[in-house]
Amino acid sequence: MRSNYHPKPWALPGIDPCQGRAPGDPCIQLLFTPDTPEVRQILTTVSEQNKAREPSVTLDFESAFTNADITKAPTRKMGMVPVPNGQFIYNYTLNNPNSTRFGIEFSIVQGPPKNYVYQTWFNFTNSANDTDPFGDSMLSFTRAIDEAIMLITDSNTASLNTALKDFPLVPPTLANDQVVSSLGPMFFFCSMMVIFICVLNQIVTEKELHLRHSMQMMGLKTLVYWFSWWISNALLVFISAVVICGFGIAFGFTVFKNSNFLALLITFFLFGMAMVTMALWITTMVKRSRTAILIGIFLFIIGLLFESIVFSNSYVGYIWYDEGTTSVARYILMFIPFFNFGKIFLDMSLFATGRFDLLTETYIPGPGFKWNDLYNPIPTDFTPTYDDKRTRHPDVPAPIQSWYLMLMNIAVFVVLALYLDQVVADDYGNRRHLLFFLDPSFYGLNIRKKLTIREWISAQQNDKTKRDAARKKLNGGSLTETEADDDNDVKEEREQALSADFETQARICNLQKVFRESQFRKSPLDKIAVKDLCLTLQEGKLLALLGQNGAGKSTTMNMLSGLTQSTGGDALFYGLSMNTEMPQIRSLMGVCPQHDILFDDLTAKEHIELYAGLKNVPKHDIPRLTEERLKAVRLWAVKDRLSHTYSGGMKRRLSMVISTLGDPKIIFLDEPTTGMDPTNRRHVWSFIEKFKQGRIIILTTHSMEEADILGDRICVMAHGRLRAIGNSIHLKNKFGAGYRISLVTDPGNTELVKSLIESKVPGCILKDSSAGALLYQFPPSSMPYIPKLVQWLEGVDGGSASARTPTNRSTQGSAANSGRNTPLQPTNGSSSGLSNYGDGALIHGYGISQTSLEEVFLKLIRDANPDGYQGYEISSKGKLKSDEKEGGHTQLRHRGTN
Numbered sequence: 001m002r003s004n005y006h007p008k009p010w011a012l013p014g015i016d017p018c019q020g021r022a023p024g025d026p027c028i029q030l031l032f033t034p035d036t037p038e039v040r041q042i043l044t045t046v047s048e049q050n051k052a053r054e055p056s057v058t059l060d061f062e063s064a065f066t067n068a069d070i071t072k073a074p075t076r077k078m079g080m081v082p083v084p085n086g087q088f089i090y091n092y093t094l095n096n097p098n099s100t101r102f103g104i105e106f107s108i109v110q111g112p113p114k115n116y117v118y119q120t121w122f123n124f125t126n127s128a129n130d131t132d133p134f135g136d137s138m139l140s141f142t143r144a145i146d147e148a149i150m151l152i153t154d155s156n157t158a159s160l161n162t163a164l165k166d167f168p169l170v171p172p173t174l175a176n177d178q179v180v181s182s183l184g185p186m187f188f189f190c191s192m193m194v195i196f197i198c199v200l201n202q203i204v205t206e207k208e209l210h211l212r213h214s215m216q217m218m219g220l221k222t223l224v225y226w227f228s229w230w231i232s233n234a235l236l237v238f239i240s241a242v243v244i245c246g247f248g249i250a251f252g253f254t255v256f257k258n259s260n261f262l263a264l265l266i267t268f269f270l271f272g273m274a275m276v277t278m279a280l281w282i283t284t285m286v287k288r289s290r291t292a293i294l295i296g297i298f299l300f301i302i303g304l305l306f307e308s309i310v311f312s313n314s315y316v317g318y319i320w321y322d323e324g325t326t327s328v329a330r331y332i333l334m335f336i337p338f339f340n341f342g343k344i345f346l347d348m349s350l351f352a353t354g355r356f357d358l359l360t361e362t363y364i365p366g367p368g369f370k371w372n373d374l375y376n377p378i379p380t381d382f383t384p385t386y387d388d389k390r391t392r393h394p395d396v397p398a399p400i401q402s403w404y405l406m407l408m409n410i411a412v413f414v415v416l417a418l419y420l421d422q423v424v425a426d427d428y429g430n431r432r433h434l435l436f437f438l439d440p441s442f443y444g445l446n447i448r449k450k451l452t453i454r455e456w457i458s459a460q461q462n463d464k465t466k467r468d469a470a471r472k473k474l475n476g477g478s479l480t481e482t483e484a485d486d487d488n489d490v491k492e493e494r495e496q497a498l499s500a501d502f503e504t505q506a507r508i509c510n511l512q513k514v515f516r517e518s519q520f521r522k523s524p525l526d527k528i529a530v531k532d533l534c535l536t537l538q539e540g541k542l543l544a545l546l547g548q549n550g551a552g553k554s555t556t557m558n559m560l561s562g563l564t565q566s567t568g569g570d571a572l573f574y575g576l577s578m579n580t581e582m583p584q585i586r587s588l589m590g591v592c593p594q595h596d597i598l599f600d601d602l603t604a605k606e607h608i609e610l611y612a613g614l615k616n617v618p619k620h621d622i623p624r625l626t627e628e629r630l631k632a633v634r635l636w637a638v639k640d641r642l643s644h645t646y647s648g649g650m651k652r653r654l655s656m657v658i659s660t661l662g663d664p665k666i667i668f669l670d671e672p673t674t675g676m677d678p679t680n681r682r683h684v685w686s687f688i689e690k691f692k693q694g695r696i697i698i699l700t701t702h703s704m705e706e707a708d709i710l711g712d713r714i715c716v717m718a719h720g721r722l723r724a725i726g727n728s729i730h731l732k733n734k735f736g737a738g739y740r741i742s743l744v745t746d747p748g749n750t751e752l753v754k755s756l757i758e759s760k761v762p763g764c765i766l767k768d769s770s771a772g773a774l775l776y777q778f779p780p781s782s783m784p785y786i787p788k789l790v791q792w793l794e795g796v797d798g799g800s801a802s803a804r805t806p807t808n809r810s811t812q813g814s815a816a817n818s819g820r821n822t823p824l825q826p827t828n829g830s831s832s833g834l835s836n837y838g839d840g841a842l843i844h845g846y847g848i849s850q851t852s853l854e855e856v857f858l859k860l861i862r863d864a865n866p867d868g869y870q871g872y873e874i875s876s877k878g879k880l881k882s883d884e885k886e887g888g889h890t891q892l893r894h895r896g897t898n
């Protein structure tokens with residue numbers, strides 16, 4: 001602050017000029033009453049005296065105001081205006097704040113002695129026309145009046161009696177409207193932001209839980225998905241807009257009472273919809289719900305500050321339209337819905353409630369917001385002359401512009417949401433080309449020629465040749481594994497899949513999936529999850545897909561079910577190509593994905609109704625279907641419980657049932673029985689077994705028992721490649737170690753028994769011999785000798801060994817006939833017997849077992865991982881731990897295997 005130790009005197013100036021709200025605006029210099037000759041004489045003297053002091057100020061008499069002029073603001077600079085009385089001065093300055101510089105009311109007592117009593121009205125505010133009694137402006141005025149009185153009268157006999165009074169200020173009764181108009185944008189913004197954050201969270205959670213994918217696999221179209229979100233929220237936004245307007249009116253806020261209801265409703269609705277659409281757009285770029293909520297809160301805070309600071313009054317609210325503010329800021333802000341909302345709500349508040357002028361501390365009442373005001377530029381104030389062009393903000397656009405901008409916001413966000421939804425990679429790595437919209441197939445126009453099966457196969461082969469060449473180049477001229485290394489069955493399967501003459505309902509040709517290290521270039525480090533898979537699939541047959549963790553089973557299922565795009569190859573289902581006709585395939589398809597994709601807040605019954613609806617199941621069939629399917633998997637009793645209260649196994653069963661809705665011809669079951677207890681698992685098996693008639697089913701599992709029982713054909717994958725294929729018996733015979741027989745004899749007869757066995761079964765291998773207990777392994781080459789040996793052991797060939805018929809006879813015969821074991825009566829293919837024919841019997845007991853599917857699986861996995869497979873527990877030397885060997889049969893503990 002400036003110090004002033006030696007203040008200097010200065011001459012008091014004359015009466016300074018009046019001023020309107022803005023420089024040059026109309027104003028009144030003086031309102032005076034009563035209009036008597038004596039008063040006019042005093043004021044004429046004042047005017048003349050002042051000319052010398054302030055030549056720029058002309059204090060001429062104007063024509064008198066009548067009571068009818070009480071609300072008429074000045075339309076030009078006026079001098080001294082006679083008014084009817086002091087009350088008029090009060091009312092006039094209240095109705096037209098800051099328009100008048102001074103008021104004066106004389107009550108001259110004629111005497112003697114003569115007493116000049118007068119009261120001066122002044123404007124005790126900080127803005128235009130401020131004439132506070134402590135400033136020189138007020139002092140000059142009273143000096144001028146007193147001087148004039150002294151000049152025209154005998155100062156020895158007359159006396160002066162002066163009083164001061166300030167102009168009336170804002171009536172405090174309208175304070176609540178001031179709160180609404182200044183805090184309104186903030187408050188109503190908050191209510192819409194709640195919906196915004198909810199939408200963000202719900203959609204991203206749905207994405208995170210893959211619920212959307214599941215619905216899409218069940219036939220939900222992308223546009224329908226977005227539209228359903230948009231329309232359901234439109235309803236919510238409409239209800240909340242009605243509630244907000246209703247509350248505003250019920251609480252009697254002027255901004256609501258004095259505004260056109262429809263205009264208000266549309267404003268809130270458009271703002272809500274713009275925010276909802278903005279949320280839809282943001283969800284396309286966010287994968288985790290936590291991130292979505294953080295973004296929502298961030299925008300909420302920014303918006304709140306914006307509304308509370310920027311749009312709380314017209315000084316800052318219209319700053320964007322000032323000449324000094326760069327228009328770039330305004331153009332950017334136009335894309336933010338809460339900017340557009342804040343602007344129009346401020347406009348409405350100004351029209352409806354007027355405004356509280358912070359600088360002048362004056363309440364300026366508004367005329368109300370009518371429909372037509374949407375098209376009127378914003379007035380600078382709401383004096384009765386606000387229709388006058390000069391009193392309007394020249395650059396502030398009419399309120400309707402905010403509606404147009406919010407509609408523009410909605411359109412832009414819709415386009416962005418739909419576009420980014422296609423080009424931003426999802427959790428499965430799916431994304432379309434940046435220019436996907438130029439492809440006619442995107443619009444359902446299939447201009448590609450439908451290929452014959454021969455052409456299709458040839459296209460797949462050409463494609464593979466190119467891929468191989470590219471990979472060879474990338475790997476420095478070699479391919480790590482080729483088809484030549486494949487097992488014979490796998491080769492045969494490939495030939496069938498690639499033969500146009502082989503008739504089958506579905507075939508997979510050279511299917512490949514590469515997960516890229518980099519989005520931009522190929523690299524030797526790219527993960528080949530599935531490599532040139534060729535398979536044939538037949539109706540009524542279930543194909544069980546086995547493989548270690550990370551073998552590529554789920555990726556295969558995901559590609560076939562359209563969840564992930566393949567990076568090479570194709571599949572044909574009933575003549576429809578997976579790559580180009582997935583929407584048609586989806587209508588034939590049912591999927592039970594690896595992870596349950598259920599809505600927490602829906603019951604089992606509601607899930608079935610939802611998905612049956614998506615699958616176009618006739619409405620009248622749904623109740624019957626619900627009962628039949630839920631009973632089949634034993635969920636009928638809990639059909640009305642919310643799915644989040646279900647156990648893991650129950651959820652799995654529900655997912656399984658969902659995959660069977662809509663009578664699909666192709667069903668993908670990814671580990672359908674994970675987490676189920678043995679009883680329920682058997683129910684599900686039974687259901688699958690019945691359901692597979694006339695359908696193609698592909699099932700992945702880690703349960704060898706399940707594959708053994710359900711699989712008409714079993715294939716084993718490792719490192720994305722098919723390693724073996726065939727029915728259970730075929731695989732056991734081909735890859736198993738053959739049979740194992742354990743015998744118990746007297747220790748003294750050990751050598752005799754050994755020589756007998758070895759003579760009966762050439763090529764058998766003694767694995768263990770201790771204290772009369774012998775363990776033999778018979779390789780597949782010795783299979784022809786096994787029946788004879790068993791007869792000998794049973795004593796039915798008249799030999800010396802004797803044992804009673806095993807109580808737990810193998811079902812191998814029937815299994816061999818059908819190519820697999822009987823469902824629901826699983827067997828490990830073993831039998832056992834116990835000699836009890838007295839002390840003379842050579843063999844006291846024996847047990848026989850065939851290699852299990854698990855052993856076959858483990859062998860194949862070991863062969864595929866010569867250096868040890870990290871998915872299994874291995875010792876430091878890379879050998880299996882000894883405590884994991886059971887009864888001579890190697891048992892591997894598989895991580896994550898049920």
Ligand SMILES: Nc1ncnc2c1ncn2[C@@H]1O[C@H](COP(=O)(O)OP(=O)(O)OP(=O)(O)O)[C@@H](O)[C@H]1O
Binds near residue numbers: 547550551
């Ligand atoms: N989105 C992805 N990005 C990168 N690599 C992936 C992706 N999804 C899968 N993979 C890789 O692809 C390989 C095959 O995975 P997949 O899920 O198909 O195996 P799986 O046989 O189903 O295994 P599990 O039995 O554990 O379910 C794995 O090495 C995995 O790490």
